[in-house]
Amino acid sequence: MSRTWAYLSNYLIYSSMAVYTLSFFAHAVETAWAVKIPDATTAKTLDYKRTEKVARVATAMMILGFLLLFAGVIARGLSAGRVPWGNMYEFSITGALAFSGAYLAALRKYDLRWLGLLVSIAVLLTLGTAVAVLYRPSAPLVPALKSTWLVIHVSAAIISGGVFLLANTIAAAYLYLDAMESKGERTAWAKRLPSLESLDQLSYRLVAFVFPLWTFAVIAGAIWAESAWGRYWGWDPKETWAFITWVAYAAYLHARVTIGWRGRRAAWLCLFAGSTFLFNYIYVNIWGSGKHTYSGL
Amino acid sequence: MSQEIQLPELGSVGLLRYVWRQLTSMRTALILLMLLGIAAVPGSLVPQRTQNPMAVSASFRSSPELSQWMDRFSLFDVYGSPWFSAIYILLFISLIGCVLPRTIEHFHAARALPPATPKNLNRMEFYSAWPAVGSELELARAWFKSQRFRVLEKDGTLSAEKGFTRETGNLFFHLALILILLGISFSSLFGMRGEAILNVGERFVNTSTSYDSLAYGKLFKDGKLEKFILTIDKFDATYNVVTSAPEDYTLNVSLRTGDLTTTEKRVIKVNSPLAIGNTKIYLQANGYSPVVTVRDSKGNVALQGAVPFLPQDSNLRSIGAIKAPDADPQVGFVGSFVPTYQRSDGNGAISVFPQALDPRLLLSAWSGDLGLDSGVPQSVYRIDTSSMSQLGLKSLKPGEVFTYAGGSITFEGYVQWVNLQIVDDPGKNFALLGAIVAILGLLASLFTRRRRIWIRVGDVVEVAGLAKNAAPGLEQELAIFTKVLKGEK
Ligand code: HEM
Numbered sequence: 001m002s003r004t005w006a007y008l009s010n011y012l013i014y015s016s017m018a019v020y021t022l023s024f025f026a027h028a029v030e031t032a033w034a035v036k037i038p039d040a041t042t043a044k045t046l047d048y049k050r051t052e053k054v055a056r057v058a059t060a061m062m063i064l065g066f067l068l069l070f071a072g073v074i075a076r077g078l079s080a081g082r083v084p085w086g087n088m089y090e091f092s093i094t095g096a097l098a099f100s101g102a103y104l105a106a107l108r109k110y111d112l113r114w115l116g117l118l119v120s121i122a123v124l125l126t127l128g129t130a131v132a133v134l135y136r137p138s139a140p141l142v143p144a145l146k147s148t149w150l151v152i153h154v155s156a157a158i159i160s161g162g163v164f165l166l167a168n169t170i171a172a173a174y175l176y177l178d179a180m181e182s183k184g185e186r187t188a189w190a191k192r193l194p195s196l197e198s199l200d201q202l203s204y205r206l207v208a209f210v211f212p213l214w215t216f217a218v219i220a221g222a223i224w225a226e227s228a229w230g231r232y233w234g235w236d237p238k239e240t241w242a243f244i245t246w247v248a249y250a251a252y253l254h255a256r257v258t259i260g261w262r263g264r265r266a267a268w269l270c271l272f273a274g275s276t277f278l279f280n281y282i283y284v285n286i287w288g289s290g291k292h293t294y295s296g297l
Numbered sequence: 298m299s300q301e302i303q304l305p306e307l308g309s310v311g312l313l314r315y316v317w318r319q320l321t322s323m324r325t326a327l328i329l330l331m332l333l334g335i336a337a338v339p340g341s342l343v344p345q346r347t348q349n350p351m352a353v354s355a356s357f358r359s360s361p362e363l364s365q366w367m368d369r370f371s372l373f374d375v376y377g378s379p380w381f382s383a384i385y386i387l388l389f390i391s392l393i394g395c396v397l398p399r400t401i402e403h404f405h406a407a408r409a410l411p412p413a414t415p416k417n418l419n420r421m422e423f424y425s426a427w428p429a430v431g432s433e434l435e436l437a438r439a440w441f442k443s444q445r446f447r448v449l450e451k452d453g454t455l456s457a458e459k460g461f462t463r464e465t466g467n468l469f470f471h472l473a474l475i476l477i478l479l480g481i482s483f484s485s486l487f488g489m490r491g492e493a494i495l496n497v498g499e500r501f502v503n504t505s506t507s508y509d510s511l512a513y514g515k516l517f518k519d520g521k522l523e524k525f526i527l528t529i530d531k532f533d534a535t536y537n538v539v540t541s542a543p544e545d546y547t548l549n550v551s552l553r554t555g556d557l558t559t560t561e562k563r564v565i566k567v568n569s570p571l572a573i574g575n576t577k578i579y580l581q582a583n584g585y586s587p588v589v590t591v592r593d594s595k596g597n598v599a600l601q602g603a604v605p606f607l608p609q610d611s612n613l614r615s616i617g618a619i620k621a622p623d624a625d626p627q628v629g630f631v632g633s634f635v636p637t638y639q640r641s642d643g644n645g646a647i648s649v650f651p652q653a654l655d656p657r658l659l660l661s662a663w664s665g666d667l668g669l670d671s672g673v674p675q676s677v678y679r680i681d682t683s684s685m686s687q688l689g690l691k692s693l694k695p696g697e698v699f700t701y702a703g704g705s706i707t708f709e710g711y712v713q714w715v716n717l718q719i720v721d722d723p724g725k726n727f728a729l730l731g732a733i734v735a736i737l738g739l740l741a742s743l744f745t746r747r748r749r750i751w752i753r754v755g756d757v758v759e760v761a762g763l764a765k766n767a768a769p770g771l772e773q774e775l776a777i778f779t780k781v782l783k784g785e786k
Binding site: 137142143144146147149208211212215216219222223226227228229230231232233234235236237240241243244247248250251253254258284 | 323324327330331333334337338340341345347348375376481490539540542543544545546566567568569570577579581718720722725728729732733735736739740743
């Protein structure tokens with residue numbers, strides 16, 4: 001029974017990777033067609049209908065990939081009879097799910113389709129590493145993870161992570177376009193992308209939106225640590241880096257609200273804060289010591 | 298709020314005041330918070346005494362000079378170091394000095410009415426005007442009331458303000474940080490934390506001598522240890538047959554508290570510690586203790602009992618030392634215990650499963666001075682064999698005897714041991730309360746917008762708005778307001 005679920009989960013995840021690949025190509029084609037425009041004057045008269053169709057396919061694939069991945073993560077959980085957050089393979093597939101989910105959620109509100117190229121490649125890379133390097137057979141949880149707090153703490157941490165990385169992607173796009181604009185005009189394909197101003201606002205809003213959730217994830221971790229390890233805070237490497245990420249984003253928010261940072265400086269600070277999160281996920285899980293070693297590697 | 302008081306700035310007083318003002322500015326608090334973040338980094342890269350003392354001693358062995366130099370800067374005790382403490386104590390002072398005056402100021406401001414409508418509304422960012430009908434003021438009053446703005450009415454104008462929750466939330470957030478810091482300090486002053494390794498069947502009486510390691514807070518009194526006696530009845534560990542990963546640990550204990558006359562049966566698990574008053578008992582680690590009997594050449598017992606061994610891998614291959622100082626001459630055994638034995642080509646005996654399915658005790662016997670009287674603290678898991686001579690090597694199954702020149706050792710069997718952590722942390726509830734208030738404050742301050750809306754009605758209706766911190770959304774709000782005034786709703 002549990003074997004069947006585990007196999008099903010693997011197939012679903014492979015299929016979602018195939019669909020994300022299609023989405024990636026569709027986004028790429030859409031962008032490429034836009035790039036081929038010879039100069040700005042013809043750009044105005046170009047018929048966008050053709051690219052519009054491809055773009056719709058790209059987004060549809062993104063949604064389908066998300067659904068397949070979602071089903072894959074659920075099946076993984078069913079195969080082990082628990083939430084699918086027991087080792088780093090499972091954190092990665094759920095993280096990829098959260099990231100593409102954050103993108104699709106933001107897409108409903110903002111014109112973000114252009115970001116699909118970056119999102120699909122990032123999801124593919126995450127899933128690829130998960131499948132190729134991090135894969136572990138489905139197994140029950142170790143005693144320390146058997147707690148309701150697993151669901152609360154890890155879901156909050158993973159969702160915040162997904163949104164932080166989305167904000168990072170947007171901040172990176174900001175810096176790229178900013179560099180382009182400061183050299184002159186945007187190239188034709190980039191003209192369809194949102195203004196620098198709105199990118200700046202968007203990454204700020206995403207961070208402001210999940211910062212409380214991140215705070216909650218850290219506090220939930222502390223409450224859990226109190227019952228599992230006998231202390232709520234012990235400067236374990238993972239705890240330390242969670243704190244550093246928290247301070248970095250707090251600095252980012254303060255820099256915007258109190259000192260009024262905008263644009264380039266704010267984007268760099270956002271990237272820096274996001275990289276402390278990634279460092280925690282990659283470095284501390286794989287090479288770090290400490291109590292937080294559930295990566296199964 | 299800045300009142301320029303013209304005092305002749307007397308050297309030191311003036312300097313003190315200057316330093317205080319600098320220290321308690323929001324900017325300094327922020328810088329200190331960031332410094333705390335940066336200062337936390339080395340502790341996550343360099344092994345810490347409190348978490349990984351083995352790695353610290355390894356560092357001292359492999360590069361003593363560098364390690365000594367690093368030790369001078371407390372790099373192995375970052376989170377207890379003077380410089381780390383200095384940062385958070387300054388942060389603490391700075392937060393208090395920054396937040397308290399702001400709280401008082403905010404308290405007054407929140408009860409004051411908004412300032413009167415400015416003369417030139419058309420200079421505001423959001424401004425619109427249209428011919429008046431006459432009922433606008435009435436409608437505006439009702440709308441402001443329904444939206445819970447605070448309103449000042451004067452000469453045919455309304456000045457309305459909303460969004461004080463932002464500053465309130467902000468202040469609560471910062472006050473909550475202070476509460477968390479207070480909770481932490483309270484714990485470190487009045488708390489205690491200790492560890493004890495106990496074999497199954499053993500009894501633990503909660504007095505300071507029963508602990509393997511024990512740390513009191515600076516103001517914790519010895520007599521304040523909770524009164525209880527704990528007997529380890531049974532320990533069950535189950536493992537996954539495929540991956541060897543542990544699936545469950547259950548510890549059954551008998552507990553006597555209060556006047557110590559009645560006994561209760563209790564269960565301790567990894568995520569559910571046992572609470573006795575304010576004291577909590579956690580199941581932290583476990584392993585095997587081989588049970589041995591050491592005899593001298595005449596057959597007299599020199600040592601008998603269970604000796605805890607330290608697990609080395611996930612299949613619980615464990616190492617340890619059996620020391621018989623009462624034998625003459627002294628004997629010691631450097632040992633390794635494997636719960637499920639298998640021979641491997643390269644590594645000798647290994648364990649292939651953490652449960653004791655086919656246990657073996659591998660011993661190397663040494664005779665000579667164990668060095669227990671030298672005064673140098675010794676690990677219970679190791680023997681310094683440099684001044685001893687080897688008597689022989691042997692692998693034993695339960696029940697077997699290893700006879701060497703001058704005596705024998707019998708491997709009687711094994712029991713399991715558990716490592717209990719016993720903690721009294723009186724400040725943690727303050728810290729938790731602080732954490733909850735911090736989140737609520739943060740939500741309030743991040744998601745409310747402070748803004749003012751004005752309306753002046755004469756021949757024309759003039760409406761204008763101003764958002765603090767360029768918060769978005771005012772434009773839509775004004776659009777709604779305008780619709781209401783024009784009766785288009
Ligand atoms: C003060 C206490 C804690 C803090 C600050 C904390 C912090 C974090 C952070 C930042 C993550 C996000 C993912 C990442 O960056 O890798 C995370 C994930 C996780 N935490 Fe905690 N945590 C704490 C306590 C605990 C406890 C007590 C447990 C379990 C016994 C636990 C289990 C996990 C697991 C399983 C994950 C998921 C994936 C991962 O390791 O990356 N955490 N925690």
